[in-house]
Amino acid sequence: MHDVEAVVLVGGRGTRLRPLTLSAPKPMLPTAGVPFLAHLLSRIRAAGVRHVVLGTSYLAETFSEHFGDGAALDLRLTYVVEEEPLGTGGGIRNVAEHLSAEHVLVFNGDVLAGTDLTAVVDTHRRTEADVTLHLVRVPDPRAFGCVPTDADGRVTAFLEKTPDPPTDQINAGCYVFRRSVIDSIPAGRAVSVERETFPGLLAAGRRVSGHVDSAYWRDMGTPADLVHGSADLVRGLAPSDALPGPTGDAMILDGAQVDPSAKVFGGSTVGRGARVGAGASVEGAMLFDGAVVGAGAVVEHSVVGAGAVVEDGAVVVDTVLGDRAVVGSGCELRGGARVWPDAQVRGIRFSPDA
Known part of the structure; x- marks a missing residue:
């Protein structure tokens, strides 16, 4: 996928993890022996993507000091710093000038996942979507907003948390954007893709596709998730090419x-x-x-x-x-x-x- 670029949003510290350390943002915390972000970068590299833009804010220099230009990972890394919090949509728009590909993979840097990224891009291209969301099925979707799709794989709504969700599909924090959609996001202000960009595309009749699977997925927002995610990496339940040793x-x-x-x-x-x-x-x-x-x-x-x-x-x-x-x-x-x-x-x- 040399004609696809990637954006990883890694701006937040994650206050629920703050007791761990006072000197590292959450994506840089050691997880199965390496910074958490290294696992995501390894999956992006394995999918054939070579250029990755990191949208950072808190302790941005920590990322560049560790990963450098990305050559050691066989990647080309570009760093873009947010001067103020811009949300998911604003963060994506903030890096637009550093992108040249027609299609862009976008990741929430706090998620550990195992979906086939090539398959997500294939769904995006096959359905000629403006945006494609990776949707993962979870046993209990009540703690999440859910994203229903129709028989043709079109996303039909973005629903808030409810005690009786109509589907077990949730937003997994991985997307494929057409570059034209990124350029249409308002610049210079906070924008939420979940509350503004995606619903706006649906209201305008644009194609928003869902790539649905039951792949490994964990939001690493709490210490318990960090611990269990690290253990899953060590045991080989979550895929990564960045592990410093064999699984076991x-x-x-x-x-x-x-x-x-x-x-x-x-x-x-x-x-x-x-x-x-x-x-x-x-x-x-x-x-x-x-x-x-x-x-x-x-x-x-x-x-x-x-x-x-x-x-x-x-x-x-x-x-x-x-x-x-x-x-x-x-x-x-x-x-x-x-x-x-x-x-x-x-x-x-x-x-x-x-």
Whole structure:
């Protein structure tokens, strides 16, 4: 697909993930051993796209410092910074002058997905659509707005959240735009594609197609989603060519030390220079670089930030520990605890039923 370009909107920090770190935007958080954005870029590259425009705002320099011009990924990367929040539509319009292809893939940079991107573009071309949306079927669409389609694959409406949705199809955050549609989005102001651009196209009788599948999909908006998405990448349930090692029950990165008596499983990642002590149990967790889990400690479905320490015998479940945080020996944190970077927690048992 050398005649297709891609745009990735990666502007937001994601306040629900803020306790993890004070120095990295969400798409750059380590996920299965590499920045989350690397997984999406690998899928774009695998689909045959070579030019990707990153629409950024918060800590924009972090992206260019890590990925550079994209040559190491066999991509050409262009960076465009939003001076003020422009929404999805405004963010797409803001990068228009850097695009030259007739058709443009657009991605929400906070989504982990496994759909066949070539198939999405094929649907767009076959139906001669102005815009094509990737729609994914989910078991319970009540938490999302839904997008019904007719027998011909045309999108018929964009519906808000409802307790009784008429379809299980939701917007998966991946689109194909005709360049002329991008140019028609108002410039210089905030625009929502979901509330303004797409409904406007339907009202004007333009062709909006849906590419519907049941591929892997997860919105990475919460710490729980980040943890489970990372575990799915490690186990090979979510596709990526960016993994730093083979898929399996755990990913142990270079320089990590895991005591032979420790158990590390469930799609856990143990970062570079991290240490897991004797008899410890780490299940479905993310240990960032330099993290330490002491002897006999239990860490489940949690994030342990860079340089953070879970001391001997501590229990950390469904918890986020910021960089360099310390959980003292014998402490127990469960069910949504958040510990800020550099904080120390001692003599505490916390859980929703405490």
